[in-house]
Amino acid sequence: MLDEVISDLRAQLGSEAVITDRQERRTYECDGLSQFRSIPAVVVLADSTASVAKAVAVCASAGVPFVARGSGTGLSGGALPHADGVLIVMSQMRTIHEVDLVNQRAVVDPGVINLQVTREAAPGGFYYAPDPSSQQICSIGGNVAENSGGAHCLKYGFTTNHVTGVQVVTPDGELVDLGGGKSVDPPGYDLMGVFVGSEGTLGIATQVTVRLLRAPQAVTTLLAGFASTDTAGAAVSAIIATGIIPAAIEMMDALAIEAAEAAVNCGYPAGAGAVLIVELDGPVEEVDHLTPIVQDLCRAHGATEIRIAQDDQERALIWKGRKSAFAAVGRISPDYIVQDGVIPRTALPQVLRAIGELSRASGVRVANVFHAGDGNLHPLVLFDDAIEGAGERAEGVSGAILELCVSHGGSITGEHGVGSDKSKYMLKMFTDDDLDTMQLVRDAFDPANLSNPGKVFPTPRLCGERPGRRKGTHPLQQAGIAEIF
């Protein structure tokens, strides 16, 4: 069966686009979540919409599963290959087809790197808003699959709010245009809306139209030190209650600050129990008006030190500590788990206390880094895999944190996706009927269940998948290619 698929793929796409050598295939065995590994049966390097359509059509007629992969930076194992399937690598499709500043759109290939879109638009005074911290390396196609967020989604929203058109190869190999492209609200069901964030289970995006925003006239980045996460959290609530929506509000606790200082020497206020980074952007008059108000609110809630970036260099330094936080915990712990959960912002003090109690009770250290404005927590659960049972204890704490999020009315994932990692938690958040209803969409797009099977929804384990330990740093981080946050 597979031999036939391989020869069909070679006939359709050329031999050089089809990889069967085991060592070469092995390069693709995991994405950014490296404890899930599975070597794909075949790898296809797609270089055009037509070649994706051909590859999918071959899979569809043979009943062979396929998985699309962009830059492989995902943190939930969404691009984990199928051991008996075809991995379709999209990273060669890197053309920016059009940057239309008048209509504030860019039309790009799925393999185009996120930051590249902003680089193309920047000379004209525009940018692409969603900014996952892997934006130097992650692809737009992957962003579409995962509905990626970033530090600035508090004000600007997620990928789903910035994609206006997607060309999709459906799981039966057909090509279809979803969304309005340069216009909005095309008549009919908003299939683009459900495609974004479907984690590759509804087909493969082969071209994406994104919204470009006019760059803000002014930006203020403010760093404030607090005695505790409680007082910092109170300052966040006060800012929101005043009717201010900053572009970003980020928080780090003492352990995360310690790690960041050790790693990048970012010069955060000494001895702080928590720091806040607040970024305001917009018309200069608005930003000038709001900056002192935010300063006063921070002071009123016990800020011990407030620093405002005077130029881009100082701004970069403030962000550096935050952006390097994940990698930095490698300085204070040999191994760690990056969690991604969401809670209602007002539950922040209770949930942080509960995480603290979990940590004390289990003896597992937890560093907290989060997008405080929208309640998206990234607890870093620290452990040493050399110690017998430490990995299991860390897994236990990590899972308990997700349960805390759900019990406070939050979500099991804010931006990293469900993928292979969290499908087992879906039933904590949704009923069988909820998941069956989502499955109705899957049935319409992919009745044979060939497009990235086994992800998102709880299913039995894949046969090629083997459990492994989380080994500290992300491979791309180790290589110095990407930062993650």
Add this chain to the structure above:
Amino acid sequence: MSTLKVLARACGQEQVSAGTDKDAVDGVRPSYVATPRDADAVAAVMAVADDENLRVVARGAGSKLSWGNPPTNVDLVLDLSGLDAVLEHAAGDLIVRVQPGVRLAQLQDALAPAGQRVAIDEVVPGSTVGGIIATGLSGPSRLLHGAVRDLLIGVSVVRANGVAARSGGRVVKNVAGYDLCKIYTGSYGTLGIITEAIFRLHPIPAATAYIAVSAPDEETAGAKVAAVLASQVTPTAIEVDRPSPDSQMTVCVLVEGFGPGVTARAARVEALLGRDAVVSTHRPPWWGLLPTAATTIRMTCQPSGVTAVARAVARGGAAVHASVRGSAGTGVLYAGIAAEADPAEVARLLAEVRGVCAAEGGSAVLLDAPAPVKALVDVWGPIPAITLMRKVKQSFDPQRRLSPGRFVGGI
């Protein structure tokens, strides 16, 4: 047992009645009307509809029931006006959870004491939250705050077979599972009955300014729109209005924010719009409303196409005195035509603007019109992904129980 009795058992004796002419959906009279009091009763009624093979149309305020095609048949109108509670307003979390029968104005009143609002405009006065979601009807402020689809973060529905299901949640940042909020928004009641909705909220701005100017023609208006779009003043909305083909076109820009900032930004917009621009704190009477007319065409295009679309309405619609209004900044315009217009002339105008909209990357839909006009035209126009949409409908509602025939491609 009679169907009426089974329905009464599902949602209460007082909550069911025989349909009357007043309950007709775009001219199609239902046999029954059910007015359930809560989401469980909605599920029970839909289970009965499934057993008894009833065709169902959901109704809120009934303000947009004549939009789209008339349904092929209706046995039961499911009136959701009894589900009119604001269930939870978590001001600190900037979210609200509501039932579908809540009127938008009532919701805004409930949110205002906390200094918050849902950033959705009341485009059709009296609209309920459920009706706004079902039609995906967004107004001027979508330019800055996004459309209904962007503000809806959680939804509960009852499916055609009576099964209740939820998608999304009560936190804004959430990527767990498929985002079915998107697929229900603008689905005209053809996939499920909405029983609960969760929206993200925005602060009510401390200050607002409307900056308006008259333009003698479409080109001038289009150039003013483009100038504001290209600026860094961060407008909330850029609207245009022309009451008839021979009148001037008004361009009006809304700026919102904090006091001193708004004053300065309004002055910048004033400079962009030209010498005759006027700054006011009062919104123009036409702001954010559909044209008051028997026939409404919704036209979308890339923002640079607004000039061409407005011109097509003026020239092609001269005979029927078509007005044009809408969100030039996002490329959504509405043409309004009076009831006495010749249906053949309206059909000709629709065909003409449909061509121009398509050339400008958009589409034209006959939103609402008297029956003789609808009978002459394809209300929805060509739909590129119709095959996939039919599969979705088939998957959710294989019996075609919900709003049959109203939506695209006869879905």
